[in-house]
Amino acid sequence: MNVLITGGCGFLGARLARTLLAGGPLALAGGPAKDIARITLADRVPPPADLAADARVQFVQGDLYEQAANGALPLADTDAVFHLAAAVSGECEADFDLGMRSNLDTTRALLDACRAAGHAPVFVFSSSVAVFGDSPEQRLPAVIEDTTLPTPQNSYGIQKFIGEQLVADYTRKGFVQGRNVRLMTVSVRPGRPNGAASSFLSGMLREPLAGVRARCPVAPETPVALASPGNTVAGIVRAATATAAEWGARTAINLPALTTTVREMAQALERVAGAEATALIDWEPDAAIAKIVTSWPSRIHAARAEALGLKADASFDAILRDYVRENAQAVTLPLKG
Amino acid sequence: MNVLITGGCGFLGARLARTLLAGGPLALAGGPAKDIARITLADRVPPPADLAADARVQFVQGDLYEQAANGALPLADTDAVFHLAAAVSGECEADFDLGMRSNLDTTRALLDACRAAGHAPVFVFSSSVAVFGDSPEQRLPAVIEDTTLPTPQNSYGIQKFIGEQLVADYTRKGFVQGRNVRLMTVSVRPGRPNGAASSFLSGMLREPLAGVRARCPVAPETPVALASPGNTVAGIVRAATATAAEWGARTAINLPALTTTVREMAQALERVAGAEATALIDWEPDAAIAKIVTSWPSRIHAARAEALGLKADASFDAILRDYVRENAQAVTLPLKG
Incomplete structure (x- = not known):
C-alpha cells in the first residue's frame, strides 16, 4: 500500500x-x-x-x-x-x-x-x-x-x-x-512558537519546561478545547x-477535545515541574489574541468520533506527561514525582 | 443608482x-x-x-x-x-x-x-x-x-x-x-418546462390551464415548500x-415558503379552473424524480426573513390566481368564479 x-x-x-x-x-x-x-x-x-x-x-x-x-x-x-x-x-x-x-x-x-x-x-x-x-x-x-x-x-x-x-x-x-x-487545537506542540493565535497554548508549557519565559495573553479562566x-x-x-x-x-x-482552562493547564505544569516552572509564565493580556481565542468553541460533543472509538485525552496532566516523555531533550527543568 | x-x-x-x-x-x-x-x-x-x-x-x-x-x-x-x-x-x-x-x-x-x-x-x-x-x-x-x-x-x-x-x-x-x-422552489413559473426535477411543480398547473396534458410524477400526499x-x-x-x-x-x-402538498395544488387548480383542468393531470409516478423531490425539505421556519418583514404566500389558491392574472394569454381554459 x-x-x-x-x-x-x-x-x-x-x-x-x-x-x-x-x-x-x-x-x-x-x-x-x-x-x-x-x-x-x-x-x-x-x-x-x-x-x-x-x-x-x-x-x-x-x-x-x-x-x-x-x-x-x-x-x-x-x-x-x-x-x-x-x-x-x-x-x-x-x-x-x-x-x-x-x-x-x-x-x-x-x-x-x-x-x-x-x-x-x-x-x-x-x-x-x-x-x-x-x-x-x-x-x-x-x-x-x-x-x-x-x-x-x-x-x-x-x-x-x-x-x-x-x-x-x-x-x-x-x-x-x-x-x-x-x-x-493541538497542545503541546514541540518546537518553536508560530504565528497562530493558539501558539501560546503550547508555548506556555513548552517554554517554561525548557527554562524559558513564556507569555499567556488570555485570562486564566479562559476555556479551551485541546x-x-x-x-x-x-x-x-x-x-x-x-x-x-x-x-x-x-x-x-x-475530533474529540479535552475542555480545560488556561489556569488548569498552568496548574498541571506546576504539578509536573513545580512552582519554578509556573513562575516563568508572564500573565500579560493581549486583547487581539484574546478576541480570537475566546471566539473558538470550548465544548465539543464529538458523537460521531466517539462512535468510531475515539476519545478525548483524559486530562491535561496526561497530555503534559506525554509531552515530557516524548521530548525529554527539550525539558531542562527538574521534574517532580 | x-x-x-x-x-x-x-x-x-x-x-x-x-x-x-x-x-x-x-x-x-x-x-x-x-x-x-x-x-x-x-x-x-x-x-x-x-x-x-x-x-x-x-x-x-x-x-x-x-x-x-x-x-x-x-x-x-x-x-x-x-x-x-x-x-x-x-x-x-x-x-x-x-x-x-x-x-x-x-x-x-x-x-x-x-x-x-x-x-x-x-x-x-x-x-x-x-x-x-x-x-x-x-x-x-x-x-x-x-x-x-x-x-x-x-x-x-x-x-x-x-x-x-x-x-x-x-x-x-x-x-x-x-x-x-x-x-x-418557485411556482407557478410561466413559459416552458425545463430539466429541473421541480419542473412539474409549475407544469402540473400551467399546462392544464393551457388545455395541455401534464404529468405529476410524485404521490399526491408529497409535501412541498413553494x-x-x-x-x-x-x-x-x-x-x-x-x-x-x-x-x-x-x-x-x-426565504419563507408555503408548505402544501401536490394534492392541495391540484385541488386549488380545480377550484380555479374546474374538473376539466385536473382531468388533464396524469398521475404517473417516476421513482427518480420522486427520490429527488422527497429529499427536499418541506417545512421552513424562516425566522430571519420574517424579521425583515417577509412572509410566505398565503395559500396556493392565491399563488394560482396571481399566475392566472399575470399570464392571461397562457390560460385557455374557462375559469370558475
Missing part, C-alpha cells in the same frame, strides 16, 4: 508518517490490511532525518498546487491521501489571495488529480475547529455538535469549510473516498480505516 | 428588473433612496422586448465567467449586483465540470471583479433550498431553521453552499456587502435594502 501525506514534513505530517510506518498493516476503509510499501511526503521543506533515512519514505519537494496540477504526485498508485498541508490562519488573514490559493485552489487541484487517477483513493482532509466562530451576529451554542452550523470568522475557517464541501461532493461522485476530519498530538494523529488514522458505513454522512466529524 | 443582474434575461432576472424599474427610488443597505439610472442585464440570451425597449436597460451578452474575468461588466459604477445566473441542478449532475465553472468559478470571478472595483457594492447571491438534502446517512430535521446545517445531496447544492461561504468572507473582508438568500415568483423577487429586493444590522449574520437566510 502506498500513502501520500501533504504537509508531510510538518510536525503533524511527520508524526503521522512515523505512526503509519511503526503501525504494521493498515486496513483502509475497511478493506484488507496491507503493509505500507511507500509513504510520499509532499512539502516545501525536507523531511526530518529519521524519515529521510527510512527506505519506504519518498520526498517530493515543491509547491503543492503546482505538484497537483502538473502531475508531480504519484497518485496513480497511491491508496490513501492525507491532505494536511495548509496556510495557517494568521497567513490567510494577512494575505487573502495566498489563503485562497494554498487552501482552496490547492485542495481542489489535489482532488482533481485524485479524480484523474481514476481509482477513488481514500482522501482524509484535515479541516479545523476554526470553522466554528462566535460572533455578536451569531452566537455559537454552548456545546458544538457534529451537526452545528459552522460560522467561520476568518478566511482560514471559510477555506477549510469550503474544502469539506468539495471533499463531500467528490466523494458522492465516486472520485475519492473522502473523510472530513476537524482537528482541535487534543494531544498523539490523539490527533489517532483520529486522522481512524478516519482512513473507517468503512463508509461506519463513517456515515459526508459532512465533517469533529 | 446602477444595478447589475446576472442571468438578467431569465424568468426571475427579468421579473426582478421589471420590479426595480417600476418601483421608484431604492434604498440600498439602508442608504439614501435613489432612482435607478441603469440596469445592466448580463446573460447569454437577449432580454425580453419590454426590457430591451427601456432606455435604462443595458444588455451585456456572453459567458459570465469571461465577462467577470475580462472586465466586461460595468462594475466600477455599479451599486448593487444581483447574482442570479447559474447552471441548474440537472446540468450540474450531468456535467460536473460545467457546474463547477458556472456556479463556483463564475461566482468567485464575479466577487473578485467587485473586489477590484473597490467600493464594496451590495451583492445579493441567490442560493437555493437545494443546499438542504435528506439522506439515509443524515436525516433532515422536520423543520429547517436558518441555523440548520446544510447537507447538499447534489453538486448544484454544494456549489451554491460554497458560493454562500465566499460571499460571507468577501463581505467580512469588506470587498462586497453580501446578502446570501436561499430561494425556495414561493410565488412575486414573493421570491420581493425577498431578493428586501435583501438588497436591509441594513447590515437588520441583516445580521453573514450566513444565508432562508
Whole structure:
C-alpha cells in the first residue's frame, strides 16, 4: 500500500508518517490490511532525518498546487491521501489571495488529480475547529455538535469549510473516498512558537519546561478545547480505516477535545515541574489574541468520533506527561514525582 | 443608482428588473433612496422586448465567467449586483465540470471583479433550498431553521453552499456587502418546462390551464415548500435594502415558503379552473424524480426573513390566481368564479 501525506514534513505530517510506518498493516476503509510499501511526503521543506533515512519514505519537494496540477504526485498508485498541508490562519488573514490559493485552489487541484487517477483513493482532509466562530451576529451554542452550523470568522475557517464541501461532493461522485476530519487545537506542540493565535497554548508549557519565559495573553479562566498530538494523529488514522458505513454522512466529524482552562493547564505544569516552572509564565493580556481565542468553541460533543472509538485525552496532566516523555531533550527543568 | 443582474434575461432576472424599474427610488443597505439610472442585464440570451425597449436597460451578452474575468461588466459604477445566473441542478449532475465553472468559478470571478472595483457594492447571491438534502446517512430535521446545517445531496447544492461561504468572507473582508438568500422552489413559473426535477411543480398547473396534458410524477400526499415568483423577487429586493444590522449574520437566510402538498395544488387548480383542468393531470409516478423531490425539505421556519418583514404566500389558491392574472394569454381554459 502506498500513502501520500501533504504537509508531510510538518510536525503533524511527520508524526503521522512515523505512526503509519511503526503501525504494521493498515486496513483502509475497511478493506484488507496491507503493509505500507511507500509513504510520499509532499512539502516545501525536507523531511526530518529519521524519515529521510527510512527506505519506504519518498520526498517530493515543491509547491503543492503546482505538484497537483502538473502531475508531480504519484497518485496513480497511491491508496490513501492525507491532505494536511495548509496556510495557517494568521497567513490567510494577512494575505487573502495566498489563503485562497494554498487552501482552496490547492485542495481542489489535489482532488482533481485524485479524480484523474481514476481509482477513488481514500482522501482524509484535515479541516479545523476554526470553522466554528462566535460572533455578536451569531452566537455559537454552548456545546458544538457534529451537526452545528459552522460560522467561520476568518478566511482560514471559510477555506477549510469550503474544502469539506468539495471533499463531500467528490466523494458522492465516486472520485475519492473522502473523510472530513476537524482537528482541535493541538497542545503541546514541540518546537518553536508560530504565528497562530493558539501558539501560546503550547508555548506556555513548552517554554517554561525548557527554562524559558513564556507569555499567556488570555485570562486564566479562559476555556479551551485541546487534543494531544498523539490523539490527533489517532483520529486522522481512524478516519482512513473507517468503512463508509461506519463513517456515515459526508459532512465533517469533529475530533474529540479535552475542555480545560488556561489556569488548569498552568496548574498541571506546576504539578509536573513545580512552582519554578509556573513562575516563568508572564500573565500579560493581549486583547487581539484574546478576541480570537475566546471566539473558538470550548465544548465539543464529538458523537460521531466517539462512535468510531475515539476519545478525548483524559486530562491535561496526561497530555503534559506525554509531552515530557516524548521530548525529554527539550525539558531542562527538574521534574517532580 | 446602477444595478447589475446576472442571468438578467431569465424568468426571475427579468421579473426582478421589471420590479426595480417600476418601483421608484431604492434604498440600498439602508442608504439614501435613489432612482435607478441603469440596469445592466448580463446573460447569454437577449432580454425580453419590454426590457430591451427601456432606455435604462443595458444588455451585456456572453459567458459570465469571461465577462467577470475580462472586465466586461460595468462594475466600477455599479451599486448593487444581483447574482442570479447559474447552471441548474440537472446540468450540474450531468456535467460536473460545467457546474463547477458556472456556479463556483463564475461566482468567485464575479466577487473578485467587485473586489477590484473597490467600493464594496451590495451583492445579493441567490442560493437555493437545494443546499438542504435528506439522506439515509443524515436525516433532515422536520423543520429547517436558518441555523440548520446544510447537507447538499447534489453538486448544484454544494456549489451554491460554497458560493454562500465566499460571499460571507468577501463581505467580512469588506470587498462586497453580501446578502446570501436561499430561494425556495418557485411556482407557478410561466413559459416552458425545463430539466429541473421541480419542473412539474409549475407544469402540473400551467399546462392544464393551457388545455395541455401534464404529468405529476410524485404521490399526491408529497409535501412541498413553494414561493410565488412575486414573493421570491420581493425577498431578493428586501435583501438588497436591509441594513447590515437588520441583516445580521453573514450566513444565508432562508426565504419563507408555503408548505402544501401536490394534492392541495391540484385541488386549488380545480377550484380555479374546474374538473376539466385536473382531468388533464396524469398521475404517473417516476421513482427518480420522486427520490429527488422527497429529499427536499418541506417545512421552513424562516425566522430571519420574517424579521425583515417577509412572509410566505398565503395559500396556493392565491399563488394560482396571481399566475392566472399575470399570464392571461397562457390560460385557455374557462375559469370558475
